[in-house]
Amino acid sequence: GQSLEQPSEVTAVEGAIVQINCTYQTSGFYGLSWYQQHDGGAPTFLSYNALDGLEETGRFSSFLSRSDSYGYLLLQELQMKDSASYFCAVREGTGRRALTFGSGTRLQVQP
Amino acid sequence: EAQVTQNPRYLITVTGKKLTVTCSQNMNHEYMSWYRQDPGLGLRQIYYSMNVEVTDKGDVPEGYKVSRKEKRNFPLILESPSPNQTSLYFCASRAQGVGETQYFGPGTRLLVL
Numbered sequence: 001g002q003s004l005e006q007p008s009e010v011t012a013v014e015g016a017i018v019q020i021n022c023t024y025q026t027s028g029f030y031g032l033s034w035y036q037q038h039d040g041g042a043p044t045f046l047s048y049n050a051l052d053g054l055e056e057t058g059r060f061s062s063f064l065s066r067s068d069s070y071g072y073l074l075l076q077e078l079q080m081k082d083s084a085s086y087f088c089a090v091r092e093g094t095g096r097r098a099l100t101f102g103s104g105t106r107l108q109v110q111p
Numbered sequence: 112e113a114q115v116t117q118n119p120r121y122l123i124t125v126t127g128k129k130l131t132v133t134c135s136q137n138m139n140h141e142y143m144s145w146y147r148q149d150p151g152l153g154l155r156q157i158y159y160s161m162n163v164e165v166t167d168k169g170d171v172p173e174g175y176k177v178s179r180k181e182k183r184n185f186p187l188i189l190e191s192p193s194p195n196q197t198s199l200y201f202c203a204s205r206a207q208g209v210g211e212t213q214y215f216g217p218g219t220r221l222l223v224l
Contacts, residue, residue: 033211042201042215043154087153091211099144099213100170103153 002026004088004102011108012078020073020105022088030091032064032071037104038084046073046086075107083109113138115216117202123222124192132187132219134202140214141207143185144169145177147198148218154201160185161207192223 004024012018022032031050035043047055049064049071061074075082085104115136124130136143144159146169156169160179174196176188185204189196202216 031211033213035213042217043203044215045212048211089154099156099159101146101154103151 002090002100004090004100006086006088006102006105008103009106009108011110013110014078014080016078017074017076018078018107020075020086020088020107022071022073022102024069024071024088024090024102026069026090026100029066029069032062033089033091033099034060034062034073035087035089035101036084037087043087078109080109080111083107113214115202115204115214117200117216117219119219120217121220123224125224126193127191130189130192130221132189132200132202132221134185134187134216135183136185136202136204136214137183138204138206138214139182140204141182142213143179143202143204144213145175145185145187146201146203147171147196148201149198157187157200192221194223197221197223 006022033048034046036046037043047062049062054063059076064071085106087101087104089099089101091099118133141162145157146154148154155171157175158177160166163179163182166177200219203213205213
């Protein structure tokens with residue numbers, strides 16, 4: 001089976017940098033994804049890491065360390081619109097192709 | 112416009128009354144999935160399909176059925192809904208072999224009385 005842990009809530013101010021961590025346990029690892037979900041909305045894909053290192057997409061970056069079973073999402077120059085829930089997700093690399101999500105981190109950006 | 116659509120968006124029903132939630136995507140994606148989202152539990156996969164006529168159970172398949180007769184459609188069937196199936200349901204699709212970008216439908220909020 002698989003399990004993921006991420007903080008339930010994070011608060012930061014506009015313009016700041018925030019890091020949302022995700023640790024995982026899985027029997028087979030294919031990659032770590034991040035999704036954003038605003039209240040009342042559908043999850044939207046943010047980033048994906050299959051290999052160790054940092055992936056950058058604009059203000060958002062995602063990091064993966066396979067040896068530590070750990071990743072994080074880094075949000076820079078926070079804006080009010082970044083207030084949302086953020087989910088990490090892992091896909092098994094063997095057999096079953098299911099995607100398992102963490103329980104989500106609610107980010108509140110304050111003025 | 113590339114999108115995943117779900118219907119209905121909101122549904123109130125009673126225990127035991129069969130219902131179907133439709134899902135359709137216009138991106139010619141091979142993979143489609145159904146998730147349920149409950150407070151504090153995140154998104155949990157119900158069923159997924161790797162292509163037409165190929166489906167498999169996710170983490171919480173009990174009480175649900177799916178079918179994939181056409182590539183674009185992946186309906187979720189609740190044969191005999193129960194109150195513990197009250198949840199927010201999302202359909203999603205992604206292309207085979209093209210990273211991990213998964214596109215979600217707008218969600219269906221189901222209340223089973």
